[in-house]
Amino acid sequence: MLETILTDGLTPEEENARLRAVVLALMDRSERAQSSGRPMGQLSHVVALEQQIRTRTRDLAETLDRLRVANARLSQAERDAVNARNNLADALEAMGEGFAMFDATDTLTMWNSRFCADLPDVRRRIGPGLSFRDYVRIVSDSPALNLPDMQARQRWVAQRMDSHRKRDVNFIVPLVEDHWLQVSEQRMASGGTAVTQTDVTGMVRNERIEHAKLLDEQAQMVRATLDHIDQGVMIFDAKARLAGWNRRLRELFSPPVDLLATGTPFTALLNNLMRRRQLGRGNIRAALTDWVNGPPFRPPLTLEIVQDEGSVLELTAQAMPDRGFVMSFTDMTKERRAIAEMHRLNETLEARVRARTVELESARDEAERANATKSRFVASASHDLLQPLNAAKLFLASLSAMDQQPAQARLTERITSAFGSVEQILGALLDISKFDIGAARAKPETLALAPLLDRLREEFTPVAQARGLQLRVMPCRAHVTSDQIYLKRILQNLLSNAIRYTDRGRVTLGVRRRGGVLRIEVWDTGPGIPEDKQTDIFKEFTRLDPTGSDGGMGLGLAIVEQACALLHHPLTLRSVLGRGTMFSVTVPKVSAPADDPTARPAPEPRGALDDLLVLVVENDADVRSAMMGVLEDWGASPIEATTLSEAQTQIAELGVPPDVILADYQLDGGETGLALIGALRAQYGPLPAVLITANHSPDLITQAEDSGILLLTKPLGLRRLRRLLQQVPLYARDGDGAGAQPAARGDHSYWLRDPAHED
Template sequence: MMHKDFLPPGLTPDEENLRLRAIVAALMDRSERGQSPSRPVGQLQHVVALEQQVRSRTRDLAETLDKLRIANSRLSQAERMAVRARNILTDALEAMREGFALFDAQDMLVMWNSRFCAGLPDLRRRIGAGLSFRDYVRLVSESPYLHLPDGQTRAAWVAQRLESHRRKNVNFIVPLRDDQWLQVSEQRMPSGGTAVTQTDVTAMVRNEREERAKLLDEQAQMVRATLDHIDQGVAMFDAKARLAGWNRRLRDMFLPPVELLAIGTPFASILDDLARRRQLGQGRVPQMLMQWVQGPPHRPPLSLEITQDDGTILHLSAQAMPDRGFVMSLTDMTKERGAIAELHRLNETLEARVRERTLELESARDLAERANTSKSRFVASASHDLLQPLNAAKLFLGSLSTTPLDAGQARLTERIRSAFGSVEQILGALLDISKFDIGAARAKPEPIALGQLLDRLREEFTPIAQAKGLRLVVVPSSAVVHSDAVYLKRILQNLLSNAIRYTSTGRVVVGVRNQGATLRLQVWDTGPGIPPDKQSEIFQEFTRLAPSACTGMGLGLAIVEQASALLGHPLELRSTMGKGTVFSLTVPRSDMAVPTLADAATGPDAARSPLDDLLVLVVENDAGVRAAMMEVLEHWGASPLEAANLAQADQQVAELGVSPDIILADFLLDNGEDGIEVVAQLRSRYGTIPAILITANHSQDLAQRAQAAGMMVMTKPVALRRLKRVLQQAMPSRALPDSGTDTAPQTGDYSYWLHMSPR
């Protein structure tokens, strides 16, 4: 049998010690009683084995006892630390100025300090560990030291207190007897328990009450001072219509007896005294006041005007207050009414002066309008006088460029041409502005093929863009819009010119966006952008963002804005600093077809482009311009005839015996003649002859008159390339007098089509 049979597991060290001692005693006793001389060796061996077992068990027992002593030592140390921590916690709670209690997750009281429920001394002996929170609230509600507000029962307070305990955090004030106040705070802990803190706030509540009383007293004094310093008489009455307050101004206005101005004087007594002394004027003012005072609590405000016997005018206002009292105020309106009467008199005088001034201003406006009209006419007239020599200079330059020139002369000629082009642009802009100023601008909307217009813009501005190192992209379009061809082209020309002028690098793009019944013509650039505060200024006349860096007079965008308004085409501007600008013009679509250049160039002579043997009659009273035009036509291969007036033109045609193929006539001739009448006379004698009116007059009325006469209009200075194209268009019509066919004027692009009147 092993030793584990004698010492089963689970025995304590003391129990094992007792068993081992019993085993040793039994073994020793058996050894002594069982000794025999016959078996000494076997007994000795048995005793030795038993002694070894006893030593082993004794050693194990000693080790176990050592472990037990160590465990007991550690347990004692932990108990001492726990007691120390509890003492520290208890000391900390006692050091708190507030009362503190801790309820566990089952709402049982486990810890509290001596200040807990200090304001309820009858509860201190009844509080103990294991007290439930519900019993704690019940004990508080039964305490005679709890002072509940009027109308609140103790049972209702208990229900409210338990209801608030369900929230995690709660703070409230508990009133106690003898004007004591206790603030209770509850904080739910993560373990589920509740920490309750009670703070005596009696001093704080009393101080706040004193401050409030002091503030109310100060407010009352301030109200009294304010009432005494206002210009209105004020009287305040309580809910029983008794005098509760008044100001000095009321006493000065009515001078009542001293005994009436006392707290508690009935309103009726004051009203009787004022009526007896006729302070309320005549009429039913006393009765109306008494009816209003005796009215319902929520009566509307009362407003009366009182005229006293001495002429003083008082305005009385009465207003009910929430406490069923009311306030009456009286304002002396005598000076105000006199001022109003004086103001009426002054207004009548002022109206008369305004009428006189209006007449003066209207006269000045008319004078300014006449001056503006005279200015615009002067600009038009001066431009006309300047365009005549400019036209001659351009014609001579055109003729000069066709003659052999060395490199220096060619460069000089090109510079002169560029200078004249700049002058032409400036004069054209001045003429456009003058027409807008005097209201002479007229639009003639018609179908316009955008493809032809965009092609001409590409041809015109591509060299200019390339000279600045820019890329000009004109997106093709087959759309047809309804607009005025001249003004629409001028708008796009100015926008393109402006974009190229202010763009240093990148590209300029002209494109068309489809918007259903309308199209948006857009001009994009990669320029520096326009600041937001300058975007409205750029449309003003003579305005340039960078005057030192760009040429021009700043009229381009002004013309664009006025032309867009004239056509009814909305103009929009979007710009981003450092990225570029886009101008958008919204134009209505047109469902009408527009004849193209290919349609007009069909026929047996369509491929013929030279002007050889084209007989051109030039009617021009300026000898220099006439000579320059003759030289240009001769260089082109045409056969020109020159005349200064109708008589010379008639003589030239009669002597030649052949009608001219086309007539180029200036509008203003000598002796009151004009080109339209001259052409009409020549047509009456020699049949329908194509004719072009060349003039420096840019008015719309003249253009309409020329169109009615079947004549095309070209303004000075004449664009030679355009003139050459038009003359090429006139080549197939030389046989018109004998053809017997009727050729009616065609509407469309005036840059390509020659207008002829029907027979």
């Protein structure tokens, strides 16, 4: 009950008054109780009431004690708060900067005497409850703020309120009389804002002084630089008055001392130089005057001045942003004399070269005439000798049909064989002579391969069986475009060569389809051809085994190569020592004629470059973009890279290696296209590759050839590049993984060679 009577927050006087009322009420109740006629009951009631009064009095005393302790603590807290506030005020006053604090509602709650001390009119209007917006407005209206007009002050208010939204901001406020105030705002955890004002006038003025010193030092450095360059320099201001010059200018023109002074007009200097003929003759004066009087942003002017004594000067005039301009004079006398001497030497050298060229052309013409005479003689003699040889063969045939003694029969057989060899040699010489004198003419036509293959099977099966070999001719019903006579001669020479150099095993003639072309291949199981001999075997009168009795004269492959070149049929050689050799001839495939009963409908051949995946590695963005466009126009599918890592990433993303690589030799970071191709081949196999470079070094050419890489020099011949890319589908790798081997230099297939896959 005592808790309901005593309430927190009452003063001791109010508590005592309330207790007195309670005592009076109790005494009144006791008196009314005594008025009843029961004394004993009243006495016991009085005793109980006295006991309650004692208990209530004790509780009241304890409560009063607690109240006195709480009052004492509250008084101490109030004294501490006052002391803390006084200490904070003293600390703020001790600050050398102006300070103010706005609460979370942007209302001013505390500030020191230095706050807005540099703005006296604002200082007088600072007081409790001032909002931050009103504070900014008052400051913007102050005449102490160095702003030019009302619009500038309005913009300053907008910028100030915008920066107030930031958590931490610092800015400089310009004041009149060259004073500067730095204002810093810091958002507090309670949401309020602490504003600090610092006078930075001394700092700004010191910075100006240092900047002026720096400009002076830069001016001295510029002066020293001008005095040490090889050009004479004059600097003019926006009014065409001399502002600077260097020592080299005095050496070139030796002008009067009074003219080389700051402020001398350009016209005065020009008149002096022209009068002393230091600027040569001609319209130099008009050209310079028109340029100086031209628009502010005029283009540079360059003139060549030839002085009377023969010296050559190059004048360059350049406008500056401040409407001034600079003129420089470079002595080009030595360079011009060197160029003139070089021209004289070039003319002398060209005359000698022309004379030597005439001599060489005369010698070449004489050699060509002698070679043509020899070739015509061989052709004529071979043709004339074939007639009596044919007659002799008829006589030998008649003689063989007669009854002869065994010795005579053996002799007749040997004579027939000897005449056959002579006939073959004369026929080969006749073919070679036709190629030499340019008399060979091809007549391309559509022909079926099946009859040609049947004739070759019938012709060479007995020859192969005589040597214990198996000859397999795979059937083919396709049609091609070629010269029937030369194509047959090519295949005859290849089969004859294969049978001649194969001791055991088999010889196979077959046809493979490669897109829109056919590849006719001749395989053997002979000893193979060493790599260093694979080019020599196409030379005339070259044999790998000159001691062999049936090795021929070494003309067959020479005829094959020249006939393939005449027909534009690419020739390929692939050989592995101890395993055999493969020659192939690629011919264009065509549809069967309409009147051919064996013709079958066939799908249109795919374009030579359609969907050909080409990896272009080029570090120059413009060249790479142009190459990608050309390849896309040709129907290829190019991908681009600048380094080996990018190329590997591109291939990994596609999941398949490219059909061919076009790589620039010089790449970024010291990489080379040669090394890049080698790395990709080591990872993905013998990929066809072309190395493109402006380097004509013989060593680089040798390295590319040794690596089986075609080297094309810049500027790139697009017709040749396209012709080479068209060969890629024709020389795709076979299932055995062997790389293509060159037939000879000059054959389009040579560049697809990969020595790493020849075993």
